[in-house]
Amino acid sequence: MIIKIDFESETPIYEQLRRQIIEGIAKGELKKGEELPSVRQLAEDIGINLHTVNKSYNILKEEGYLVVDRRKGTMVSDIMPKIDENYINNLKEEIKYIIADAYCRGMNKEEFLDLCEKYFHSFVKK
Template structure:
């Protein structure tokens, strides 16, 4: 999986990294149980501070996406986290903002929903591929 950091983005680097790892899992670029690079190695590869990678890994661990073992390293969890009330509230807030932004910029409802459906369907297709032994 290739990580691309936009150093000019308003989104903090740790958040960009976190999002890309979650997308990598959803797309099937990262498999359940797959080992990730060490904090030091990933920081060096990307050219960022190791504390930034550590923050991303710890957030992903807290959310249930990663398992961190000092002996075995960091790997993708074998089970994905279940949505809880806090997650649903955050999801509504994010979708609310994205919807408002799209509306203000003149995106038609059909186009907005089509974009959302395309991405979600891509993730569903990858999940079905995995369950079929991909």
Template sequence: MIIKIDFESEVPIYEQLRRQIIEGIALGNLKLGESLPSVRQLAEDIGINLHTVNKAYNELKSDGYLNIDRRKGAVVSETLPESTEDFDKKLEEGFTYLISEAYLRGKKIDDILQLCSGIFKKYIKIDK
């Protein structure tokens, strides 16, 4: 599992980390039940502070993507969180924002659908 942080980005480091771990699970690079590196290890590998890794791990934990096992450290949850009303709302808002701007910049509906399909298909082969 390779993590790439853009230190120039507006997106906070812990959030970039959180997103890449989620995508890592979706892509199958991280299996359910698999252990993640310790906060210290990962922090050193990336070259950031361990508290920043900790924050990412904790957010993922409270969203249900990770569990903290007292013996094994952070592990990918065996049962991923389900869709909630809040998530659906967040999803719709996110898409609305992206699509409205894409529309103004001349994207056609097929451009959007194709882009989404392409992304989704990278995940669709993974068995949960």
């Protein structure tokens, strides 16, 4: 999996990294149990501060996407996080903002739903 950081983006680097790792898992580019590079190695590989990588890894660990083993390092969890009430509430807030932004820019319902469907299907395993 190739990580691409946009240093000009308003999205914080740790969040870009977090999102790309989750997408990598969803697309099957990162397999359950697969070992990830060390914090130091990944920071060096993509040219960012190791504390930024550490922050992303820690958030992903808290969310249940990653596990840390002192002997083996950081790995993709064998058990993916489950949907809970907190997740649903956060998802509603994100969706509400994204829809409002798209609406203000002139996107209609059909265009929005077509785009959602396209991206949803990009993660469905065939």
